[in-house]
Amino acid sequence: DTEVTQTPKHLVMGMTNKKSLKCEQHMGHRAMYWYKQKAKKPPELMFVYSYEKLSINESVPSRFSPECPNSSLLNLHLHALQPEDSALYLCASSQEGRLTNTEAFFGQGTRLTVV
Amino acid sequence: DAKTTQPNSMESNEEEPVHLPCNHSTISGTDYIHWYRQLPSQGPEYVIHGLTSNVNNRMASLAIAEDRKSSTLILHRATLRDAAVYYCILSGSWGAQKLVFGQGTRLTINP
Numbered sequence: 001d002t003e004v005t006q007t008p009k010h011l012v013m014g015m016t017n018k019k020s021l022k023c024e025q026h027m028g029h030r031a032m033y034w035y036k037q038k039a040k041k042p043p044e045l046m047f048v049y050s051y052e053k054l055s056i057n058e059s060v061p062s063r064f065s066p067e068c069p070n071s072s073l074l075n076l077h078l079h080a081l082q083p084e085d086s087a088l089y090l091c092a093s094s095q096e097g098r099l100t101n102t103e104a105f106f107g108q109g110t111r112l113t114v115v
Numbered sequence: 116d117a118k119t120t121q122p123n124s125m126e127s128n129e130e131e132p133v134h135l136p137c138n139h140s141t142i143s144g145t146d147y148i149h150w151y152r153q154l155p156s157q158g159p160e161y162v163i164h165g166l167t168s169n170v171n172n173r174m175a176s177l178a179i180a181e182d183r184k185s186s187t188l189i190l191h192r193a194t195l196r197d198a199a200v201y202y203c204i205l206s207g208s209w210g211a212q213k214l215v216f217g218q219g220t221r222l223t224i225n226p
Contacts, residue, residue: 042216100206106158
């Protein structure tokens with residue numbers, strides 16, 4: 001199984017809602033990542049978890065709150081988002097938290113629309 | 116993070132080879148060169164990576180210049196399914212924990 005599974009595939013939420021994005025992998029990877037991708041732009045890193053601990057936060061606003069309950073699961077909790085936060089949210093994993101000589105596996109993403 | 120430069124777009128024909136260039140003149144000695152691609156409506160997909168020597172796998176070949184300031188991703192026989200945005204990424208120093216995507220090259224394959 002070389003899949004990173006993200007749910008839901010699509011999400012529409014209001015600016016006062018609270019929702020969560022979920023990401024799961026069963027490859028035994030110990031690093032997991034959240035990326036944000038706006039239309040026709042490259043993915044931008046948001047967070048990195050290594051061995052279930054947050055190791056990188058790329059100055060992401062606090063309305064995005066990541067959580068890594070175990071080594072297979074990564075959540076992104078959303079609260080009080082703005083319309084400009086509408087984007088494709090991508091999850092990825094890698095064997096370890098060092099991407100020098102290894103590959104990352106990406107999920108298909110959650111397309112989020114904030115209304 | 117060391118920067119890469121790629122053409123915005125390229126076009127090729129089905130069943131012909133495609134050479135996708137990438138310049139990385141500020142590459143450091145410990146940077147690996149990675150290529151990912153993103154098909155329409157999908158997440159990025161790993162293609163290949165290398166350090167100094169040329170590399171081959173079932174998807175593509177990676178040719179790295181002797182001075183490592185540039186590299187070329189080679190798709191030997193393009194198919195329509197290879198139409199995607201191709202990203203050339205430098206891994207950063209040993210222990211680097213992130214992939215920083217540049218603008219990439221949008222590859223169009225004509226039937």
